[in-house]
Amino acid sequence: GEDVEQSLFLSVREGDSSVINCTYTDSSSTYLYWYKQEPGAGLQLLTYIFSNMDMKQDQRLTVLLNKKDKHLSLRIADTQTGDSAIYFCAESNSGGYNKLIFGAGTRLAVHP
Amino acid sequence: DVKVTQSSRYLVKRTGEKVFLECVQDMDHENMFWYRQDPGLGLRLIYFSYDVKMKEKGDIPEGYSVSREKKERFSLILESASTNQTSMYLCASIGVDTEAFFGQGTRLTVV
Numbered sequence: 001g002e003d004v005e006q007s008l009f010l011s012v013r014e015g016d017s018s019v020i021n022c023t024y025t026d027s028s029s030t031y032l033y034w035y036k037q038e039p040g041a042g043l044q045l046l047t048y049i050f051s052n053m054d055m056k057q058d059q060r061l062t063v064l065l066n067k068k069d070k071h072l073s074l075r076i077a078d079t080q081t082g083d084s085a086i087y088f089c090a091e092s093n094s095g096g097y098n099k100l101i102f103g104a105g106t107r108l109a110v111h112p
Numbered sequence: 113d114v115k116v117t118q119s120s121r122y123l124v125k126r127t128g129e130k131v132f133l134e135c136v137q138d139m140d141h142e143n144m145f146w147y148r149q150d151p152g153l154g155l156r157l158i159y160f161s162y163d164v165k166m167k168e169k170g171d172i173p174e175g176y177s178v179s180r181e182k183k184e185r186f187s188l189i190l191e192s193a194s195t196n197q198t199s200m201y202l203c204a205s206i207g208v209d210t211e212a213f214f215g216q217g218t219r220l221t222v223v
Contacts, residue, residue, distance in 0.1 A: 008152070033212065035214075041216075042202070042214055042215065042216040042217045043155075043202065043214045043217075045212070045213070045214075088154060088155065090155075090212070092206065092212065099143075099145070099157065099160055099170075100145060100147075100155075100157070100204060100206070100212050101157070102147070102154045102155040102156075103154055104152060104153060104154035105154050
């Protein structure tokens with residue numbers, strides 16, 4: 001079945017770049033998403049990429065998609081303490097129902 | 113703005129009670145989903161619906177049921193709440209070729 005995997009924890013220094021990685025198994029994925037969840041808050045869509053793209057940039061965020069390896073990454077440039085959160089990778093398939101499958105989330109800790 | 117609204121942010125229920133969690137979206141989306149979120153486990157899909165009166169089991173449907181009588185509303189039902197159903201519940205909706213939108217979540221505690 002479909003599966004999305006990501007590492008559980010990443011620690012970086014303020015001002016450095018963060019790279020959060022994700023792998024997925026469903027080759028029919030249509031959209032791939034990155035969500036951010038701050039403590040006590042709901043899920044916030046950060047960015048998404050359509051499966052026929054290999055890169056998307058949005059200010060400090062860069063999403064890279066390697067469809068052959070089924071690998072997605074989120075790079076946050078100039079990471080700030082306000083970026084500390086859990087980041088979820090998710091994919092939706094083209095099976096007609098747009099079902100969203102999530103990874104377990106990567107907790108990003110930013111240290112001064 | 114797309115809005116997905118969940119009826120309660122916080123809920124406390126007793127073991128054995130029947131619990132209804134309501135979700136309403138205002139963008140005429142076909143697909144609606146219920147997830148639960150637990151630390152270290154990410155979001156796990158309970159049920160989803162791709163049309164009125166249609167429903168599909170997700171990965172963890174046991175102990176839950178759903179209702180989709182109208183396109184904008186998707187209800188999650190805990191027939192007899194148990195303590196292991198204490199969790200954060202998230203509703204989402206997705207249209208055709210659109211991104212997913214989430215509600216703010218309902219934190220349910222079963223005592």
